[in-house]
Amino acid sequence: MAATIAPATGRAADVADVSSLALSATYSVEATFGWEDRQASIHTTAVVTNTARWPVSAVAFNLATLRTGHAEVGEVTADGAPAERLVDDQTIVVPLASVLGPGDTTTIAIGYTARFAASSSANSDTWAFARIDEVLTAYRWIPWLSRSTPFDRPNVGDPFVTASSPHVAVSITTDREITFAATGQRVGGSGLTQAFEATDVRDFNLAASPTYRTRSVNVAGATVTFFYRTLPADSVLDTAARAMRDYATKIGPYPHAQLTIAEIGPWSPFESPAHFWLPDNAPMRLLPWMVAHEVAHQWFYSAVGNDQAREPFADEAVSDLMARSLISRFVSSPCPVGRLDHSIYDIGECYPWVIYVQGVAWLRELRDQIGGDAFWGALARYYEAHVGGLGGTHEVLAALASVAGQDAVDYRRFPHLYPPRVISLPFGPNLL
Numbered sequence: 001m002a003a004t005i006a007p008a009t010g011r012a013a014d015v016a017d018v019s020s021l022a023l024s025a026t027y028s029v030e031a032t033f034g035w036e037d038r039q040a041s042i043h044t045t046a047v048v049t050n051t052a053r054w055p056v057s058a059v060a061f062n063l064a065t066l067r068t069g070h071a072e073v074g075e076v077t078a079d080g081a082p083a084e085r086l087v088d089d090q091t092i093v094v095p096l097a098s099v100l101g102p103g104d105t106t107t108i109a110i111g112y113t114a115r116f117a118a119s120s121s122a123n124s125d126t127w128a129f130a131r132i133d134e135v136l137t138a139y140r141w142i143p144w145l146s147r148s149t150p151f152d153r154p155n156v157g158d159p160f161v162t163a164s165s166p167h168v169a170v171s172i173t174t175d176r177e178i179t180f181a182a183t184g185q186r187v188g189g190s191g192l193t194q195a196f197e198a199t200d201v202r203d204f205n206l207a208a209s210p211t212y213r214t215r216s217v218n219v220a221g222a223t224v225t226f227f228y229r230t231l232p233a234d235s236v237l238d239t240a241a242r243a244m245r246d247y248a249t250k251i252g253p254y255p256h257a258q259l260t261i262a263e264i265g266p267w268s269p270f271e272s273p274a275h276f277w278l279p280d281n282a283p284m285r286l287l288p289w290m291v292a293h294e295v296a297h298q299w300f301y302s303a304v305g306n307d308q309a310r311e312p313f314a315d316e317a318v319s320d321l322m323a324r325s326l327i328s329r330f331v332s333s334p335c336p337v338g339r340l341d342h343s344i345y346d347i348g349e350c351y352p353w354v355i356y357v358q359g360v361a362w363l364r365e366l367r368d369q370i371g372g373d374a375f376w377g378a379l380a381r382y383y384e385a386h387v388g389g390l391g392g393t394h395e396v397l398a399a400l401a402s403v404a405g406q407d408a409v410d411y412r413r414f415p416h417l418y419p420p421r422v423i424s425l426p427f428g429p430n431l432l
Helices: 233-250 287-296 313-327 351-370 372-386 393-404
Strands: 024-033 039-049 056-062 072-078 086-088 091-100 105-115 129-132 135-138 168-174 179-182 185-190 193-198 206-209 213-219 222-228 258-264 270-272 275-279
Touching: 056 105, 072 091, 091 105, 135 258, 179 193, 179 222, 179 258, 206 258, 213 233, 222 233, 233 258, 233 287, 233 313, 233 372, 258 287, 275 287, 287 313, 313 351, 313 393, 351 372, 351 393, 372 393
Parallel strands: 024 168, 222 258, 258 275
Antiparallel strands: 024 039, 039 105, 056 091, 072 105, 086 091, 129 135, 135 206, 168 193, 179 206, 185 193, 213 222, 270 275
C-alpha cells in the first residue's frame, strides 16, 4: 500500500524505456543521515551480473527518492571510470561503455544527496523519505535494478518493480543515537555507525526513532520484532504470528530468519521484504487487517515478485485474500464492477475497491468452487515456482487453471489477458 501522487516532474522524452529485471546485483551502501538537518548522503556500489541470455548496453536503477526526497545524483562510475547517467522520473539509466555479455559483470557506483521531508500528509508521498517529529522513514532509497516505471498515478498504487538481490550490505552513520528497524539484520557497527545485511530481498527499507521500544516473538522459524511507540504491541505481534503460521501452512515457508515491524507516523501501512510499516493512527478495528495484509506481502511481492505498477492484482488481490481469510473479515465494493487486469495508471480512486476488494471476491468465488485445498495448493505451486523471481497475473491464473481447469477460471474480468496463455507447471521464474 502506498500514498498518493507526488508533484509531477514529467518523463524524460529523450530516454528510452530500459529493463534490467533479468540481471542480478549485489549492493554495498554507505550512507550518512542527518537527524537534525535532515540531509542524507548515499553512495551505492552495485556489482551487476548479466544473468540474461542476451547482451545489454544500459542498466536501469529505480530510485524513488528522485521523487520523494529531492535527490540530486552526483558522480556515477562503471568499473571505476566516469559514466554517463540519464535521470528519467524515478529511474537512473546508466549506458555502458561496452556491451555486457551474458555472464559478464560490471561494477556501477552511484552517489547522491537527498533531503528528508520535515512534514507530510497521507495524501503525499514525501512521508516515504522523511524525518517528522520522532520518526525517520526511508523507502526505495537505494538505487536498485528495475525497469523504467512512471511514478505518477491517480491512486494509492505502488509504482515499483525490482529484481531480487542475493546480498545487500548497508552502513549508516547518524548524528545522534537512534534505533533502526530495517529489512536486514543488524550485524555490527560502532559509535554512531550501524551496519546491516540482507539476503534474497528486492529492496531494503527502514524506519528509525530514538524513542522506539521493542518486543519480539519467535514463530515459523523466524524472530518477529515490533519497533513501536504507541501501538499495542501484544495485539500486533499476536496477529503477525497467526498470519505467519497460517501462510506458511497454506503457501510455503517464510523465507527469512527475521521480520521487523515498525510504527511510523500517521500515514499508511507499507510493505518491504522482511519488514513493514504501520501508521501510528491505525484504527483498532483495522489494525488486524493491516498487519495480516502486510505479512501476506512477505510471500507475494517480496518472495515472489511482480510488476506492482502494471499487474497489481498478482500481489494485492492475492495478499488481501490471505489476510481477510485469516481474520474472517470481508467487505463490499462501492465501485462499479471493473477489470482486474488494470494497471495502477489506468484506474482512478476505485483502484483499491476494484483490485483489492473485487479481486478478493473473484478469488474467493473460485476457491469456493474448487475447494480450499486445491486453491491454496495452486498458489503454493505458483510460490514454489517463482520464489526469488518475478511472477504476475498471467502466472497466478495459470496456476489456478492447472487445478481448476482452463474453463473454470473466468477470464472475463481480465480482458487484456484473454484468450488465456497456457503455461504448464512447474515453470521457472518469469524474469521479464
